[in-house]
Amino acid sequence: MKKQLLLAASALAMLTQVAHARTEVMTYPIQPVLQSQQFAPGVALYFGSQAHPAVVSSLGEVTKSSHPARKTATEVEICNATLADALRQLASAAHDRGANAVINIKTWFHSTESNDVNNYTCGVSGVSAALRVSGELVTVEAAK
Structure with a gap:
């Protein structure tokens, strides 16, 4: 009996970890993060x-x-924080x-890429979120 309870508890723990480890690819609007x-x-x-203005170099x-x-963040909260962190690194x-x-900033998680003007792609699970951003660093003409 004790062995069966131990096996049942182990199975439950594994199922809980699998549920938390499942990653979903989500799409959210960029503007709330930028604002x-x-x-x-x-x-x-x-x-x-x-x-964008003309590229000088x-x-x-x-x-x-x-x-x-x-932690305790919702999917949209953690994805927005993840995008903000990656953009901060890119801008720095x-x-x-x-x-x-x-310019030409795109976001992606694994093979799901977005080069959308309005939305970004983020991978989120029960324990974390992840994404990558890339863009071309340029000098543009100053506004006249």
Whole structure:
């Protein structure tokens, strides 16, 4: 009897871990993150094919990622925090290299990619969230 209880408890623990480990690919709007965060000063962010001032020079493409623990956050809260962290890294890289913009920003989780102007892709499970962002670091013409 004791052995059966131990096996049942072990099976339940494994099922709980599997349920928490399942990762879902989610899509959420970018604007709430952009409106609630401050990124590197003087660095503009342009997603996908979003219109931007003329490029004066390119400093190359950069990829950054974020993978925070979920704790008690909802799916949208942890995905928004994950995007904010990755964008902060991307904008800081641009600032450090003398760029004033990042263009053609795309997001992805594993093989699911988004270069959408309005939405981003995030992988989220019961224990964490993850995504990658990439974009081209550039100097753009100043607004006249």
